[in-house]
Amino acid sequence: MLEFLKKLFLPPERSSETAKERLRVVLLSDHLSLAPETVEALKRDLLEVISKYVEIDPAHADVTFEQREREVAMLANVPITGIRERPRPTAPRTEEPSPSPQLVAPTVDAPQAAADEPPAAALAPEEEAAVASAPQAQEKQPPPTRASYAGAPRRRRRKKTVALQGPAPG
Amino acid sequence: MTTMMRAFETGATAVASTLASAAAPVEAAPVGQPAPQPAQPQPAPPHGRAIVITSGKGGVGKTTTTANLGTALAARGQRVVLVDADVGLRNLDIVLGLESRVRFHLLDVLEEKASLDEALVRDKRSDSLSLLAAAQTREKEDVVTAHMTALIEELRRRFDYVLIDCPAGIEKGFKNAVAGAQHAIIVCTPEVSAVRDADRVVGLLPNDWHPDLIVNRVRPQLVKKGKMLSVEDVNDILRLPLLGVIAEEPGVIVATNKGEPLALDPASGIGAAYRAIAAKLAGDEAPSAGSDPAVSGGGWFAKLGALLGGR
Numbered sequence: 001m002l003e004f005l006k007k008l009f010l011p012p013e014r015s016s017e018t019a020k021e022r023l024r025v026v027l028l029s030d031h032l033s034l035a036p037e038t039v040e041a042l043k044r045d046l047l048e049v050i051s052k053y054v055e056i057d058p059a060h061a062d063v064t065f066e067q068r069e070r071e072v073a074m075l076a077n078v079p080i081t082g083i084r085e086r087p088r089p090t091a092p093r094t095e096e097p098s099p100s101p102q103l104v105a106p107t108v109d110a111p112q113a114a115a116d117e118p119p120a121a122a123l124a125p126e127e128e129a130a131v132a133s134a135p136q137a138q139e140k141q142p143p144p145t146r147a148s149y150a151g152a153p154r155r156r157r158r159k160k161t162v163a164l165q166g167p168a169p170g
Numbered sequence: 171m172t173t174m175m176r177a178f179e180t181g182a183t184a185v186a187s188t189l190a191s192a193a194a195p196v197e198a199a200p201v202g203q204p205a206p207q208p209a210q211p212q213p214a215p216p217h218g219r220a221i222v223i224t225s226g227k228g229g230v231g232k233t234t235t236t237a238n239l240g241t242a243l244a245a246r247g248q249r250v251v252l253v254d255a256d257v258g259l260r261n262l263d264i265v266l267g268l269e270s271r272v273r274f275h276l277l278d279v280l281e282e283k284a285s286l287d288e289a290l291v292r293d294k295r296s297d298s299l300s301l302l303a304a305a306q307t308r309e310k311e312d313v314v315t316a317h318m319t320a321l322i323e324e325l326r327r328r329f330d331y332v333l334i335d336c337p338a339g340i341e342k343g344f345k346n347a348v349a350g351a352q353h354a355i356i357v358c359t360p361e362v363s364a365v366r367d368a369d370r371v372v373g374l375l376p377n378d379w380h381p382d383l384i385v386n387r388v389r390p391q392l393v394k395k396g397k398m399l400s401v402e403d404v405n406d407i408l409r410l411p412l413l414g415v416i417a418e419e420p421g422v423i424v425a426t427n428k429g430e431p432l433a434l435d436p437a438s439g440i441g442a443a444y445r446a447i448a449a450k451l452a453g454d455e456a457p458s459a460g461s462d463p464a465v466s467g468g469g470w471f472a473k474l475g476a477l478l479g480g481r
């Protein structure tokens with residue numbers, strides 16, 4: 001009965017839209033798994049940023065992508081080994097000559113005013129952005145951070161391609 | 171005609187020596203470079219365009235497209251050879267109605283059991299269209315990639331277009347079909363699996379290629395009702411230059427039954443669409459007015475409209 005009413009009153013389902021949405025998501029996921037260099041670079045940069053704020057164990061850090069219904073989620077699992085008293089200042093990119101930052105043993109900054117304001121930068125509201133699970137809390141497995149990808153990482157060669165024309169103007 | 175035959179014979183010698191050098195263990199052997207032939211005119215440089223028709227997914231219309239596009243290009247006066255690279259599943263000969271003329275096949279040539287001249291089958295309808303059939307009782311793994319590359323190069327000396335009908339999949343058969351080519355046409359249908367496979371295949375092609383797209387088996391009525399991906403949807407995902415759109419039509423199956431490509435049927439909308447694709451491929455963007463209704467409107471809506479109206 002309900003089905004019948006649905007058929008009568010709801011607009012007919014447009015499965016082509018479902019198809020397109022599913023394709024978008026699955027190709028995003030396909031491309032991510034096809035671009036290991038990109039994913040490695042992302043992981044490196046991500047850990048570098050995180051280690052400015054907390055001490056981490058990069059050897060056991062893990063960044064993965066998971067295909068969901070409507071998006072591809074990035075899951076980062078980064079063990080935190082200690083808290084920084086004061087976040088390392090964000091160095092301008094140009095001052096960093098080393099392409100592979102040393103994350104393993106970051107020098108602890110001299111303890112300063114403990115009441116320092118948190119930096120206005122990167123990792124905003126705690127539970128949303130915390131990209132971490134402390135080693136002790138490992139059993140509980142807090143939900144890993146989630147960051148949806150906005151757009152597909154297009155392959156280089158795609159740039160030059162011309163999409164199809166729209167309906168003729170005249 | 172005599173000069174034509176002579177040229178063919180020269181080429182046959184060239185390919186034999188080419189294949190021999192490719193098979194030799196010496197790495198530096200110039201694959202595709204025919205050995206010098208005293209008292210023979212220098213072979214023409216490989217001027218022709220070798221285009222592989224591929225898709226990843228099976229059954230989307232690669233063979234149909236190869237047959238029709240080849241027929242349409244030949245009808246424009248181009249010298250065309252169709253190479254069936256689907257070793258083990260020979261199809262192109264029967265789609266073209268040439269199955270009774272095939273004596274030797276691709277592997278016979280690659281293994282020097284037959285010369286190229288013996289293996290090339292002339293089309294019934296057009297003198298400028300030839301076919302090199304696939305072996306039916308052999309396997310894709312039997313083809314040596316270097317031999318295939320050399321053969322395609324030799325064909326490029328003799329023909330303006332070398333269209334290679336690629337097998338489905340992304341394994342050895344695909345790699346061999348792509349090896350000698352310089353360009354690819356991706357055939358895709360408006361289905362999620364076909365689009366995903368097409369995307370994968372594009373990723374496997376050389377980085378500097380600019381593959382073109384043909385969307386086949388489009389059903390405008392279903393698209394309108396939102397029950398089928400539109401050409402626009404498909405290309406929102408794939409983002410390739412759109413070479414053409416082919417509607418789903420029973421006429422294609424009837425033509426296959428008879429072994430007569432629709433590209434020669436002046437009354438067929440599908441035929442017109444393939445002729446328009448041939449014109450576009452040949453760099454003749456503006457086909458003569460009226461003869462190719464499928465492109466006259468410019469946009470794909472217009473093309474589809476023309477296809478429907480053209481029946």
Ligand SMILES: Nc1ncnc2c1ncn2[C@@H]1O[C@H](COP(=O)(O)OP(=O)(O)OP(=O)(O)O)[C@@H](O)[C@H]1O
Pocket residue numbers: 225227228229230231232233234235256261336337338386387388416417418419420422423426
């Ligand atoms: N536009 C169309 N309308 C109707 N039928 C079509 C159309 N295009 C192809 N077909 C049919 O679909 C079937 C598969 O086509 P074809 O053999 O060309 O595909 P293919 O990609 O070469 O397949 P394979 O991967 O097996 O080599 C054939 O029966 C053909 O007649």
Ligand SMILES: [Mg+2]
Pocket residue numbers: 232233234256261335336337
């Ligand atoms: Mg086929």
